[in-house]
Amino acid sequence: MLVPGGSAVRIPSLRGVLSTRDADLDAVARDFGNRVHHRPLAVLRPADPADVAAVVRFGRDCGLAVVPRGAGHSVDGQAQAKDGIVVDLSSLAAVHELGPDWIRVEAGARWSAVVAATLPCGLAPPVLPDYLELSVGGTLSVGGLGGASHQYGCVADNVLELEVVTPEGTLLTCSPTRNAELFDAVRASQGQHGIMTGVTLALTEARSTARRYLLGYRDLGAFLADQQRLTEDRRFDHVAGQARHEGPGWLFVLEAMKAFVPPNEPDDRDLLDHLAYQRGTEVIETTGYEAFLQRLAPFEASMRALGSWQRHPHPRCNVLLPGRHAEVIISETLDNLPPEDLGVGGSVLIYPVPTACLAAPRMPKAHDATTVLFGVQRTAPPGDRAALDHMRRSNAALRMRAQRAGGASYSPPR
Numbered sequence: 001m002l003v004p005g006g007s008a009v010r011i012p013s014l015r016g017v018l019s020t021r022d023a024d025l026d027a028v029a030r031d032f033g034n035r036v037h038h039r040p041l042a043v044l045r046p047a048d049p050a051d052v053a054a055v056v057r058f059g060r061d062c063g064l065a066v067v068p069r070g071a072g073h074s075v076d077g078q079a080q081a082k083d084g085i086v087v088d089l090s091s092l093a094a095v096h097e098l099g100p101d102w103i104r105v106e107a108g109a110r111w112s113a114v115v116a117a118t119l120p121c122g123l124a125p126p127v128l129p130d131y132l133e134l135s136v137g138g139t140l141s142v143g144g145l146g147g148a149s150h151q152y153g154c155v156a157d158n159v160l161e162l163e164v165v166t167p168e169g170t171l172l173t174c175s176p177t178r179n180a181e182l183f184d185a186v187r188a189s190q191g192q193h194g195i196m197t198g199v200t201l202a203l204t205e206a207r208s209t210a211r212r213y214l215l216g217y218r219d220l221g222a223f224l225a226d227q228q229r230l231t232e233d234r235r236f237d238h239v240a241g242q243a244r245h246e247g248p249g250w251l252f253v254l255e256a257m258k259a260f261v262p263p264n265e266p267d268d269r270d271l272l273d274h275l276a277y278q279r280g281t282e283v284i285e286t287t288g289y290e291a292f293l294q295r296l297a298p299f300e301a302s303m304r305a306l307g308s309w310q311r312h313p314h315p316r317c318n319v320l321l322p323g324r325h326a327e328v329i330i331s332e333t334l335d336n337l338p339p340e341d342l343g344v345g346g347s348v349l350i351y352p353v354p355t356a357c358l359a360a361p362r363m364p365k366a367h368d369a370t371t372v373l374f375g376v377q378r379t380a381p382p383g384d385r386a387a388l389d390h391m392r393r394s395n396a397a398l399r400m401r402a403q404r405a406g407g408a409s410y411s412p413p414r
Helices: 022-028 049-062 111-121 136-142 180-186 220-233 289-293 297-306 323-335 385-404
Strands: 017-019 042-045 066-069 085-088 095-098 102-106 159-165 171-174 195-202 209-217 238-245 250-260 283-288 317-322 347-354 370-377
Touching: 022 042, 042 049, 049 066, 049 085, 049 159, 049 171, 049 195, 066 136, 066 195, 095 111, 102 111, 111 136, 111 289, 136 195, 159 180, 171 180, 209 220, 209 289, 220 238, 220 250, 220 323, 220 347, 220 370, 283 289, 317 323, 317 385, 323 347, 323 370, 323 385, 370 385
Parallel strands: 042 085, 066 085
Antiparallel strands: 017 042, 095 102, 102 195, 159 171, 159 195, 209 250, 209 283, 238 250, 238 347, 317 370, 347 370
């Protein structure tokens, strides 16, 4: 193998495959963002964690960047390695042992595979991302927020043990009581302190049925106040929200879910009591719990059918805002966000998390009692450089404003 400078080096002995095929290099020189394209020298498809450790040592000795890639869902090239080596963790995706309140998986496993293994036993991870085709390791590398974060913190707060290849190429097991410093360093740190290869996740009871409530608001302040109320009183198992262009201006949609086991149905009237949503806008639907978890699958399928999911640029921006500044920043941002600046399938996410729930030391959070996730999920028109550059500038301005207000940027998983 040739490294920068033209020197030939000997590849370490591996059970997996270290590929230099053009098709393999091109495949990992892109991500969901479809904007950054950095071609590596090689792609590792490891057969086991020892392969990952060997290649990390090899990269260190040769001065090559070694970067993990999970589901490739990053949007700014975070899982790419220009003239380096990409570790494609999709080959380490097994779901291993299931215990009474835990499950052991490889870091490349998708959340969809995790819940497929746990739900038949009436169990699920306490916090799940909205989109289940992310990898477990990629989600943990950024912390992972979900609709249950107001009760259980981020995904990284619900990990019992990790198997990690350190930047020196040593394979270690870490937990809150074993190599605890590494355990704290590697979660929510974007892979800076090691590559996760194995994960033991905590599990909790999963009820069979979900009742989902979509409640409309025209007033942003009332919407945020009700979200805050629901995160505090915990009457729902899931609390999230969106903003939609609808009619004149924006419609804010509070999404809440209550899980149950029939015939013990939730009392809709009691759950919706004292909420200030616009009467007549509410949509209430009851589904299986797994169907609720997979609620984004139809949207993904429609975007794939259009080709947008695979080929269009996705210059997305997620920030974490201090609760006390959220209304002003969100309102002013949306005032300058016409439909064309969201693009095909674009969306706006808004939901609060009590900051004290976010315990992982490296997890970004706002300097406030409440951290509000504000995500502007844009899709740029293909081939329109001016529109893409405008979206990128708008994203940069939002990140800067969030940071100046005491918030933080929040990156999508690798």
